[in-house]
Amino acid sequence: MASLNQCLASLARLNLTAPARPTAVASTIPKFLLPTATATATASSVRYASGGGGMRKRPVKKKKVYKTFRSYDLSPMEQFSLCDAMRYLRAFEVGRPPTVVKYELAVKLKTHKSGPVIRNRIRLPYPVKTDTRIGVVCPEDSPMMVEAQQLGAVAVGQESLFESIRQGNIPFNKLICHVDSQEALSKSYLGKILGPKGLMPNTKTKTITSDIKATMQELIGADEYRERTGVVRLAVGQLGFTPQMLSDNIKSLMSMLKADINNIDDSYTKALDEIVLSSTNGPGFSLNGIFLSADEKLKPEHLQSVM
Amino acid sequence: MVGVIRRLNQLTALVRIRNGPGAAVLPQDVTRIHMEFAHKINGGHMGPRKFWRDALPRLKYWNPAVPMVVNRSNNQEGPAMLTLYFREPGSAFTSDIPQPSSSTEGFAKAPVPAPGERVLTIDMKNRRSEAILKEFMDKSGAVAVKMTPQDEAKLREVEDLEATGAIDREKVAKMNAAAKREKQMIAQAHSEAAAIKAAL
Numbered sequence A: 001m002a003s004l005n006q007c008l009a010s011l012a013r014l015n016l017t018a019p020a021r022p023t024a025v026a027s028t029i030p031k032f033l034l035p036t037a038t039a040t041a042t043a044s045s046v047r048y049a050s051g052g053g054g055m056r057k058r059p060v061k062k063k064k065v066y067k068t069f070r071s072y073d074l075s076p077m078e079q080f081s082l083c084d085a086m087r088y089l090r091a092f093e094v095g096r097p098p099t100v101v102k103y104e105l106a107v108k109l110k111t112h113k114s115g116p117v118i119r120n121r122i123r124l125p126y127p128v129k130t131d132t133r134i135g136v137v138c139p140e141d142s143p144m145m146v147e148a149q150q151l152g153a154v155a156v157g158q159e160s161l162f163e164s165i166r167q168g169n170i171p172f173n174k175l176i177c178h179v180d181s182q183e184a185l186s187k188s189y190l191g192k193i194l195g196p197k198g199l200m201p202n203t204k205t206k207t208i209t210s211d212i213k214a215t216m217q218e219l220i221g222a223d224e225y226r227e228r229t230g231v232v233r234l235a236v237g238q239l240g241f242t243p244q245m246l247s248d249n250i251k252s253l254m255s256m257l258k259a260d261i262n263n264i265d266d267s268y269t270k271a272l273d274e275i276v277l278s279s280t281n282g283p284g285f286s287l288n289g290i291f292l293s294a295d296e297k298l299k300p301e302h303l304q305s306v307m
Numbered sequence B: 001m002v003g004v005i006r007r008l009n010q011l012t013a014l015v016r017i018r019n020g021p022g023a024a025v026l027p028q029d030v031t032r033i034h035m036e037f038a039h040k041i042n043g044g045h046m047g048p049r050k051f052w053r054d055a056l057p058r059l060k061y062w063n064p065a066v067p068m069v070v071n072r073s074n075n076q077e078g079p080a081m082l083t084l085y086f087r088e089p090g091s092a093f094t095s096d097i098p099q100p101s102s103s104t105e106g107f108a109k110a111p112v113p114a115p116g117e118r119v120l121t122i123d124m125k126n127r128r129s130e131a132i133l134k135e136f137m138d139k140s141g142a143v144a145v146k147m148t149p150q151d152e153a154k155l156r157e158v159e160d161l162e163a164t165g166a167i168d169r170e171k172v173a174k175m176n177a178a179a180k181r182e183k184q185m186i187a188q189a190h191s192e193a194a195a196i197k198a199a200l
Helices: A004-016 A038-044 A082-092 A142-149 A159-166 A179-187 A191-197 A212-219 A243-263 B003-012 B046-062 B127-139 B149-199
Strands: A101-109 A120-123 A134-139 A156-159 A176-179 A223-228 A231-238 A270-279 A285-287 B030-038 B068-073 B081-087 B117-123
Touching: A082 A270, A082 A285, A082 B046, A101 A243, A134 A142, A134 A179, A134 A212, A142 A156, A142 A212, A156 A159, A159 A179, A159 A191, A176 A179, A176 A212, A179 A285, A212 A270, A231 A243, A243 A270, B003 B149, B030 B046, B046 B068, B046 B127, B081 B127, B117 B127
Parallel strands: A134 A156, A134 A176, B030 B068
Antiparallel strands: A101 A231, A101 A270, A120 A223, A223 A231, A270 A285, B030 B081, B081 B117
């Protein structure tokens, strides 16, 4: 009977103003709906502010906030020479189309979570991607427009191009903008569409330019990389590459990265931590910087057969 | 980036690619291997697919210089053939001659044997991968690799880790299910209370 009274009381209270006393449970749940065990537990443990003590308040532990990305002790990590890593990766990728499968490099940096990030473009000695389609924003009916089209841009124009982008027609995977059209571009409010795709032209990425020709030539066959959560990731080769080709690509990327690190203001510490080579379907191999295999029987020539 | 220990565990599992079915060294006179089968398993293509996924990586690891080309096609009624190419005794044939690389569209047909080369074929259709591997070992004359004591120890380590992992996974699954059930009950109570409130 008591429970029924309680129930009616709680229902009646719903129509009144705020409850006279704070209830232990959120008042939207009538008590009869709660699981019985909880209901009895709360009924017996209802306490009011008057009586002695109550629950002791424990200080809330503050979670430690790290200013840098985590850096691991690499001493237990098994590290591989380039040829050894390639041997494993080629075994993992056997029978897959060699132009589709890529070698990927992840370069972990010792760096702060805030501050400048590394972001640049590189033209690898042996290009990995070959499908660069460039769109150019430049004033309509200008000589630049004709020039861009002759250089192989897939979409050229200003208002007409903006309109087709708004309609979701984006045939390009790189977009550059001439300085003269910069104002029109910022007025077109395309940032919402182009921003998430990483296509929005920007002075920082050198995609707003006064020399369309030079930028286009630079873009074709160039790969962009940037540091995300303390790691720079980039595809550095196709599965069909020989060890020497892959080594050349990795070397040129690493020297570029070192230059980028040196360019950053001295007040921010940034340093190389670890280099990991993986492939589309393979595991990651931490590289030790040596080219030749630890196994003397394995020669680089053995790793260039048709895949 | 993923922590060192987790990545290291993955690398310890490389013992599986060094040992197991297919870990064998091919004789010097095998010049290349070609496989042809369909993408999906129906029409008797399960065995070849398994052979490609299980045995071929091990063969490739132990014979990195031998070209192994896989031609997969969408034609489920098509053939499932493995072709072994051998160098004729005394011929100076090298396996780095240009040939089509692996394809997923059925473009990499088995090349005709070059002069100084002979072929052996294995019909893989409607057969289990173990049977295919056995015939492959017999026909090619490959020698299975013996597991080293270090690898044996590593394999035991991997197996132990997997066993503890299975136990932990079960435990966590139970905890997750309990949390989910509780959440569901509370949500139900909330919705019923809201219904009553609306009815009043």
